[in-house]
Amino acid sequence: MPALLRYPSVDELGVRAAALVARRPRDARLRQVGTSRAGLPLWLLSVGHGSRQALIVAGPHSNEPVGGATALRLAERTLADPRLCDGADVTWNLLLCLDPDGSRRNEGWLPGPYTLGHYFRNFFRPGFLEQPEWLPDGADGAALPETRALLGLQDELRPFFQCSLHGVDVGGGFVELTRDLPGLAPRLAHTAARLGIPLELGPYDTLYWPTLGPAVYRIPPPRHGDLAAAITEAAVESTWFHPHQYGTVTAVVEAPMWGVAAVADGTAPADAEGVLRSVSRTLRRDTELLEGLLARIRPTLDTVPDADRLLAPVDDYLLVCPGLADSWDPDTEPDADGGARTLPPLNTARLTALRISARRIALRTAGLLHQLVTVAGHDPSGATADLDRLIDEWCADYHDGHGARWIPVARQVEYQARVVLAAFELAQRRVPGARPGARPIDAPPARAEVPFE
Known part of the structure; x- marks a missing residue:
């Protein structure tokens, strides 16, 4: 497969997933699980036949396109290594894009050139009330069809592990968890160091949240507040917490587009x-x-x-x-x-x-x-x-x-995929009677599906 030089569009995600299913029809399935407000399909790619479910959600924020490419990368990786899938009694369910309408609006910058000016002049992210992961009126009051589709999927699958794939336009990588995964912080640090990704030791998103380890943060339980607090803190009812009732651990994995070294500087400032x-x-x-x-x-x-x-x-x-x-x-x-x-x-x-x-x-x-x-x-x-x-x-x-320096798309994807696999492996250990299946995070893949530029 050629190097991943750019982000795939919404249409390309569907085409590539369909091609993967055609290549491996016994091991992979593609089904529509909903429709966006504009009538676009929400595609779920499932890999494996295990009894336990992992749910990966890509594209919840429309200006963060790395997740779709990461979802395809994870599908290829799990197909190449049975220990990650049937060998672990796990089915991987990959929602290719939760907000295809918003993602379409970002296609002005998606193919490049990857300059900050081009990105911000073509940037789109909907208002807070139109972002499908949030539940400002609770799950029963969910208004967006994309949100209802995801809630239905969570209730159907009851995943032991859920991962929401996000991007940071300028800054560094970090992970937010609804439940602790001891051991994740050192694995995250190792992966980031190998791939040259700065880790955020104090993201704005987590300013008031508990720290579980360097660049790993605990998402606080939902609480009621005004709209301004919800927009700035995101500690509201969300699809991150909805499957908590099933024992799910949710990991929000943030991968940066433009890296800034100083976000990893833990020294005391002069003033x-x-x-x-x-x-x-x-x-x-x-x-x-x-x-x-x-x-x-x-x-x-x-x-x-x-x-x-x-x-x-x-x-x-x-x-x-x-x-x-x-x-x-x-x-x-x-x-x-x-x-x-x-x-x-x-x-x-x-x-x-x-x-x-x-x-x-x-x-x-x-x-x-x-x-x-x-x-x-x-x-x-x-x-x-x-x-x-x-x-x-x-x-x-x-x-x-x-x-700020641009991080090539292939490296963003590889970083995010490795962090997901590390969190997945640790989440398995929380499940009684689970069969160990995932390889150590930085073991080389069976084949390099997405080589670096």
């Missing part, structure tokens, strides 16, 4: 409060700029088809920015009701993650606004030039200020 003040001040300034641009653009969008889909995430981002800036600013007075939380101890890695996150939310907003103007086909607001300038300036900060 943490100074950095926090700078980050908060910058985020407030960027928010004001973006709110001004949105005010100029919004009146011109009445005739733009589907503008609401692009405006929803813009409104989400601008909603949370002021609260984020206040929560990070050491000079902000605590809430009158004592609701403000104290930041955890801040090393260089955590401060770097906060700087990257503040820049990310601004760049995503600017990229979506740029698309709105582009789709409109005219720019009476004159915002295009300002947006181009901001996107170029902020992408340069990632390159020059953070040393």
